[in-house]
Amino acid sequence: MNQIQHNVIESMMIAEQNIDEKLVPILTEVSDPEIPVLSIMDMGVVRSAIIENNMVKVEITPTYSGCPAMDVIGDDIKKALRDAGYKSQVDLILHPAWTTDWITPKGRQALEDYGIAAPLDAEADKDVLLNGKRIVTCTNCGSGNTHLVSQFGSTACKAQFQCDDCQEPFDYFKCLK
Amino acid sequence: MNENLYKYILTVADNSLILGQRLGELCGHGPSLETDIACTNISLDLLGQVRSYFQYAARIAGDGRTEDDIAMLRKERDYLNVLLVEQPNTDFAYTIGRQFLFDVYHLAFLKEMQNSKDLTLSSIANKSVKEASYHTRFSSDWVKRLGDGTDESKERMQNAINDLWTYTNELFEPNEEEKVMIDEGIAVDITKLKDSYYQTVNNVLELAALKVPELKFYQKGGKQGIHTEHMGYILSDLQYMQRAYPDMEW
Numbered sequence: 001m002n003q004i005q006h007n008v009i010e011s012m013m014i015a016e017q018n019i020d021e022k023l024v025p026i027l028t029e030v031s032d033p034e035i036p037v038l039s040i041m042d043m044g045v046v047r048s049a050i051i052e053n054n055m056v057k058v059e060i061t062p063t064y065s066g067c068p069a070m071d072v073i074g075d076d077i078k079k080a081l082r083d084a085g086y087k088s089q090v091d092l093i094l095h096p097a098w099t100t101d102w103i104t105p106k107g108r109q110a111l112e113d114y115g116i117a118a119p120l121d122a123e124a125d126k127d128v129l130l131n132g133k134r135i136v137t138c139t140n141c142g143s144g145n146t147h148l149v150s151q152f153g154s155t156a157c158k159a160q161f162q163c164d165d166c167q168e169p170f171d172y173f174k175c176l177k
Numbered sequence: 178m179n180e181n182l183y184k185y186i187l188t189v190a191d192n193s194l195i196l197g198q199r200l201g202e203l204c205g206h207g208p209s210l211e212t213d214i215a216c217t218n219i220s221l222d223l224l225g226q227v228r229s230y231f232q233y234a235a236r237i238a239g240d241g242r243t244e245d246d247i248a249m250l251r252k253e254r255d256y257l258n259v260l261l262v263e264q265p266n267t268d269f270a271y272t273i274g275r276q277f278l279f280d281v282y283h284l285a286f287l288k289e290m291q292n293s294k295d296l297t298l299s300s301i302a303n304k305s306v307k308e309a310s311y312h313t314r315f316s317s318d319w320v321k322r323l324g325d326g327t328d329e330s331k332e333r334m335q336n337a338i339n340d341l342w343t344y345t346n347e348l349f350e351p352n353e354e355e356k357v358m359i360d361e362g363i364a365v366d367i368t369k370l371k372d373s374y375y376q377t378v379n380n381v382l383e384l385a386a387l388k389v390p391e392l393k394f395y396q397k398g399g400k401q402g403i404h405t406e407h408m409g410y411i412l413s414d415l416q417y418m419q420r421a422y423p424d425m426e427w
Contacts (some may be wrong), residue, residue, distance in 0.1 A: 065222055066223070152219075
């Protein structure tokens with residue numbers, strides 16, 4: 001359980017991403033192990049990556065506190081950087097907390113293509129999860145005639161939906177703000 | 178080492194650890210696939226929060242102790258969770274009742290902890306509060322569904338609330354270490370959360386067509402390390418691997 005240490009205080013005030021241009025192509029190659037088509041860069045979990053004396057320091061932030069993918073992502077980042085000739089240190093930061101707003105447009109498209117409906121804005125999300133409003137679009141047939149099966153889906157970040165037209169069950173990525 | 182801060186972190190974190198363990202028992206045993214997944218999802222959120230707390234506690238201890246040692250290798254009297262969270266999954270109504278009575282507290286608690294003078298604690302709260310709001314939504318919905326459901330579900334939900342009610346007051350009674358931390362602006366002053374807690378809970382019970390229990394006697398002791406008879410069984414499950422194979426890792 002000790003692969004990544006939470007490192008909160010030192011990184012408290014970094015709200016903006018701070019990523020060295022040279023590292024972007026390397027980090028883009030690392031994907032979320034639970035959604036392999038999605039790069040961690042498009043997911044918005046990499047908050048900073050800087051080179052200091054040939055050592056790369058990377059800070060990532062979890063989508064949810066218990067996200068089991070974080071340890072794997074940490075290892076994958078280290079491996080990708082090692083393959084590119086860098087030593088690295090990966091820290092987990094909690095503040096500012098991750099939000100679905102940090103998923104890039106490219107990331108949202110990758111989610112949809114993979115069969116996961118991308119998060120709606122906070123208000124619409126509430127309507128869907130609390131009031132049963134039918135506005136999440138089916139990733140299989142595009143119908144809006146869908147209903148919530150469960151607020152908790154295959155992973156902490158998703159809810160379970162089903163399409164009432166094509167009957168396809170699918171995940172919806174919950175809005176987190 | 179700041180003993181008071183260390184103990185305070187455990188007081189907060191052990192609630193999530195033990196409740197997470199309880200919910201984890203439902204993995205593969207939930208009454209339906211969706212509720213099974215929901216309970217284990219919530220368990221995972223709680224355990225994730227616990228890791229942040231225990232890593233911080235390990236840093237404060239500063240004697241080589243790790244998050245795993247703190248989670249797995251303490252004796253029963255050294256766990257400082259409230260009695261509520263260690264109560265068993267008697268039936269689904271108890272699981273939901275326990276979750277609901279804790280979630281309402283937990284959400285209000287985390288909202289306040291975001292203002293802690295301790296930056297690590299406020300960061301953890303800032304992350305966890307979003308998760309707790311999902312949990313509260315889930316458990317409140319189920320209290321209403323069961324309470325306002327069939328005669329049988331209503332009776333069971335009412336029994337669960339009646340039985341668990343005696344453990345609610347402890348949520349608002351600070352232990353000695355917590356009192357010191359409250360004075361220093363680090364801990365949440367939980368005594369101030371009590372009125373709005375019962376107001377929120379009572380509102381949901383009313384919507385669920387359930388009766389608010391009338392009770393004059395409340396149980397306490399968990400925050401001082403004095404637990405109910407269930408605690409030993411939880412710990413033997415939780416600690417088995419570390420006791421049988423010391424220092425084992427994934």
